Amino acid sequence: MAKQNSASNETAKTKDKNKVAEFKGVLEAHKGEHHVIVLQKYPDPDAIASAFAHQVICRNYDIEADILYTGRISHQQNKALVNLLKISLTRYTKGQDLSGYKGAVFVDTQGGTAREVVKSLEADGVPALIIIDHHEPLDILCPEFSDIRRIGAAATIYTQYIESGLLKMKSGDEEHVKLATALMHGILTDTNGFLRAGPEDFQAAAFLSRYHDLETLEYIMEQERSKKTMEIISKSLSKRVVAESFSIAGIGYLKTNDRDAIPQAADFLVTEENVHTAIVFGIVTGEEGEFLVGSLRTTKISLDPDEFIKDVFGRDSQGKFFGGGKVSAGGFQMPIGFLSGGESQEYQNLKWQTFDAKIKERIFSKIGYDKKNGFESDSSSSDSDSQA
Ligand SMILES: [Mn+2]
Numbered sequence: 001m002a003k004q005n006s007a008s009n010e011t012a013k014t015k016d017k018n019k020v021a022e023f024k025g026v027l028e029a030h031k032g033e034h035h036v037i038v039l040q041k042y043p044d045p046d047a048i049a050s051a052f053a054h055q056v057i058c059r060n061y062d063i064e065a066d067i068l069y070t071g072r073i074s075h076q077q078n079k080a081l082v083n084l085l086k087i088s089l090t091r092y093t094k095g096q097d098l099s100g101y102k103g104a105v106f107v108d109t110q111g112g113t114a115r116e117v118v119k120s121l122e123a124d125g126v127p128a129l130i131i132i133d134h135h136e137p138l139d140i141l142c143p144e145f146s147d148i149r150r151i152g153a154a155a156t157i158y159t160q161y162i163e164s165g166l167l168k169m170k171s172g173d174e175e176h177v178k179l180a181t182a183l184m185h186g187i188l189t190d191t192n193g194f195l196r197a198g199p200e201d202f203q204a205a206a207f208l209s210r211y212h213d214l215e216t217l218e219y220i221m222e223q224e225r226s227k228k229t230m231e232i233i234s235k236s237l238s239k240r241v242v243a244e245s246f247s248i249a250g251i252g253y254l255k256t257n258d259r260d261a262i263p264q265a266a267d268f269l270v271t272e273e274n275v276h277t278a279i280v281f282g283i284v285t286g287e288e289g290e291f292l293v294g295s296l297r298t299t300k301i302s303l304d305p306d307e308f309i310k311d312v313f314g315r316d317s318q319g320k321f322f323g324g325g326k327v328s329a330g331g332f333q334m335p336i337g338f339l340s341g342g343e344s345q346e347y348q349n350l351k352w353q354t355f356d357a358k359i360k361e362r363i364f365s366k367i368g369y370d371k372k373n374g375f376e377s378d379s380s381s382s383d384s385d386s387q388a
Helices: 002-029 045-059 076-084 115-123 154-166 174-190 199-208 214-221 227-239 261-269 305-313 345-367 378-386
Strands: 034-038 064-069 103-107 128-133 145-148 241-243 246-255 277-286 289-298 323-326 329-335
Touching (some): 002 128, 002 145, 034 045, 045 076, 045 103, 045 128, 045 174, 076 174, 076 214, 128 154, 154 199, 174 199, 174 214, 227 246, 227 261, 261 277, 261 289, 277 345, 289 345, 305 329, 305 345
Parallel strands (some): 246 277
Antiparallel strands (some): 241 246, 277 289
C-alpha cells in the first residue's frame, strides 16, 4: 500500500513540475514588463494575499505588477491586513487608462467579479496573461497560462508555487514574513479556519508556518467588528425566516462601506441550531447606484453554493450569471437599474418590499418550501434534513 501511495505522489509531483515550468516560462517570456493584477470587486484576504504573492514573485523576473480592484475594502480584517502588511492596492476609477500595462493577471477571480476592468482592459488592448483561481471555471478570458483548481484557497496555489521554487523564502526577510502571514490568513479565512481545508491547504499552511508572524496574524484576525456591522448582524437576526433548514434574511438598505457586513451576518446565521444554510441580502447604495447584494453560507456538504446561486438567480440579459460560489460559500449581485434611487421614503420602502419578496420567492421555490402552508412538501423532507 505504501508503494502505491508513493507512486501516486510521484505522478502528482511530475504534473506539478510541468505546471511550475510552464508558469516560470510565461514569467520569463514577459521579463521587464509592467503588469496589472486584477482582483475581484471586493477583495478578501485570499485575493489580497495571492495578489501580493504574485507581485513579490514577479520581482524575480523584473516584472513590475500593480494590484487593482474596483469596489471597496470594508471588512475590518482586510483593512488591518492591508495596513499592517503595507500591501499597496490601487482602486480602479471609471475610465482609467490601462493601456500602459503589457498584460493582466487575474487572481482569485477569472474576471467574472471584475467585469468593468475586463472591459476596460479589452478596450485598451491589454491581453490576459495569467489566471490563478479556485472557483468554478468560467470562459470569459483566454490567458497564456491558467491554473484553476477547486481547492481551499488561491493562496494555497501560490504557496505551492513558492514551495516549488518560484520564490526562495528566507525566514529573516521582512517581506517574506509579511507574505507568509498574508497567505496564511488567506488560507485560514477561505477554509473557514481549516474546517473546510483539504490536504493541499494543510500542506501549504505547514510550509508557511516556518515563515509567518503569529503575532501579526493574531492581530489581524482579532479585529473587532464595527458598530454598524453589529447592527446589521442584529437586523439579519430579527428579519430572518427559517424554512427547510435555510435561514433567509433581507436586511434592507445599507451603504457600500458596510457591504462586508452581509457575509458576516450570513456567517453568523448559519451557526443557528437546525440551520444548514444562511442567505443574507440587502440593497447596497453608493456612488455607482444601487445593487442587490447577497451572501450564502452553508454547512451542508451536498449543497453546492455555485450551482445553487446560478440556479436560483439565473443570468442577466447578456447571459452572465448574477453570482456564483465555491465550497461552503457563495455570493450574488444584481443591478437595481432603472429603479435605482428615488427621493421618497415610500418609494424606497416599496422597492425594498418588491425585491425582498422576489428573492424569497425564488429561494422558496428552489428549496420546495410552500410559504402559504408553512410546511415543506413531502418529497423533499426525507433527504433535506437527514444530512444537516
Ligand atoms: Mn479565494
